[in-house]
Amino acid sequence: MCRILSYLGKPIIVEELLYKPDNSFIKQSYHPQYMSHLLNLAGFGMVAWDGVSNNPTLPYLYKTPQLPFYDENLRNLTKKIMPKCILAHLRGVEYSNKQIVSMQNVHPFVFDNTNIALAHNGALYEFEKMKYDLLEYIKPSYIKEIKGSTDSEWIYAVFMSQLSSPAGQISAEEIAKAIIETLKIFHRVRKKHNIIVNSPVNLFITNGEFIAATRFVFDFGWFPKHSISPHASYHTLWYTYGDSYGYYDNEYKMKSSTEKSSIIISSEPLTQDTTTWMSVPEYTLIIASLKENDIIITSQDINI
């Protein structure tokens, strides 16, 4: 349910990630390998930071609630742009007329006056019960920015409210602290409403200088009574790094290097061959930061 792709490093033609590999991101909308029981047909969104664009600290934003594999404009665009950081999201929701498929619900979310974007893979069980208890943890300026009906946008609002200066330079430590605090808030509110059902929260957060991603589930292994949840298994998270991503030695992969110049963190590998991909362990926060053309990868256990 939902697929996410993030990239940080040397400028890359977006088409190389979205269309070219054998398990390309766009292909994951109609043929995901790692969560095949639910397709991701409820919209596509992408934020991208390009160092040579106008106002380079702010991302370019593209969103559509339409099916991305029919989107000719998107394909044409991806052949031209070469950002250094990308966060793309495919929305997957249950096949139900209760679901709202609209532009407002397409990830990633980026509020006004900030360059921090968030995309979410997962769903909070009984979110409607929790919603209004979350208000006390959200800064008033962010409450009015919530436009859609997803739990993900509320997670974003809570997360942003934990940051002291969302528009300035942010350290990896501050991001980690804000993510953990956000998860603790949701944990408290769930506890208040006695919600004890498997709820995955794989978050991807970036400002073009770092990517933070969680592989986390609240109450993993506890399912709703008499129902099979699409979130029953632990949602996957993978990464690969190297010099640059592209077609090398007859396959799409990261060009091997002792230098970490580029990294992809995503819900699933972009190729069938996962040899050069690493699965992130469960209950883990991973942060990739760009420091002088070198990617620093830190990871920590999430203990809520």
Added chain:
Amino acid sequence: MTSTLNDQLVKYKSILHNLDADELDMLIQHTKILAFNKGDVFIQQGSQHDELYIIIEGTVTVSAKILGHGIAKIETLGPGNFLNEVSFIMKAPSATSIVAGESLQCITITRAYFDFLDIYSPITKYKIIATLSKQICCRIRDIHTKLVKVIASLDMTTRSFVVEVIKSLNKPTMLTFEDVHESSNELKQSTLFKDFTDKEIELIMKSSEVISAKKNCLLIQENEIDRTCYIVLRGAVQSSIIQDSKVAKLSVIGPMILFCSISIIDHAALSTINFTTCENSILLKLTPEFLEQLRTTNTELWHKFYQLIGKSIISLERSMDKLDIRLNIETYNR
């Protein structure tokens, strides 16, 4: 018996000591000894192979493309070693490439034959898995020794005293099957027991204890001999290695998965891994006494059950290999 068959018998017997003459005879009839040229890459990393190999002569080099490190030589293996076992048992792509050395000969067991053994000779399959599992236990101990040294040398955060106290006070409580009616039904229908009859599942459940364990309850402790088996019904269990109060997590074991320590395979071996609940959990506990009774009085069921044990040990080996790589490329818990 021709001299060639006799030679073969000697070679097979030298590796699979626990098989009797009839079992060896059958194995010789249905398996092949393959010879490889030096330099042949007969297992390619990333692809799935439906054969299990056992070296009877010569050596192989095991290598892997490791993220950020290019191609690295991992080890050289000689006679008696199983090859491709993780990929074969887990039905997953191979994590390593294997290159033939000088005058390499291997017994080759196909998946079709391995599956066929379930019906025609479960005891032969059990004995092959037992030999393989013992070998994996040795590898687990070796990787553990290496990982412990690495963890000790890293500047990782240490577990707080409060958490240590919580874990020591946190003890599981007993439940009844009536309390977990829904989970028991799910267990009966789960893929874990897909090869078991209803009667066999009933017997396992009737002879097990159902326990409730709060989050952070230590179920199997490192450096102790513990021959208990657990099956998670609800919640989850985290496997980890702890050195100098520094915790390195391995993997999470979710519902309808069995786990145990290596003591169950090698009775004298200390557990190398901690298994701690990472959510409030409900588990099925199969005591060492029950498992011993199963082994001695209900061999048919024991042989099936042992396959689950073998799989869980292989999973453990795989997660330790993964941690080994992570500790080299990530700044983990620092």
